Amino acid sequence: IFIASIQKNGVYPSMAIRLEKEGYVFLKVLINEKGNAENIEIVSSTSALFHQAAIDAVKYYKTNPAMNNGKPVAYTVYIPIKFRLR
Numbered sequence: 001i002f003i004a005s006i007q008k009n010g011v012y013p014s015m016a017i018r019l020e021k022e023g024y025v026f027l028k029v030l031i032n033e034k035g036n037a038e039n040i041e042i043v044s045s046t047s048a049l050f051h052q053a054a055i056d057a058v059k060y061y062k063t064n065p066a067m068n069n070g071k072p073v074a075y076t077v078y079i080p081i082k083f084r085l086r
Helices: 002-009 014-018 048-059
Strands: 023-031 037-045 066-068 071-073 075-083
Touching: 014 048, 023 048, 037 048, 048 075
Parallel strands: none
Antiparallel strands: 023 037, 023 075, 066 071
8 A cells, every 4th residue: 555655646757758758766765663764765767767756755655664562663665666657
């Protein structure tokens, strides 16, 4: 659900639209104890045109933290962001 929501609410970069480019960005993201994304790293991508849009898509999204013995803990997740023209 987390990744689907990010994918659905992302903003397509205007330059990529003008150039009719599609692609993806694969991110490594630390989700902190409060459920906020931190330390967002680009693992791979098809084009730098999509980097900032992918980072922005996860930066402000909040999810549930992982739990360990009833306490919230940080965890790392890998998130694929696809950019497809419709």
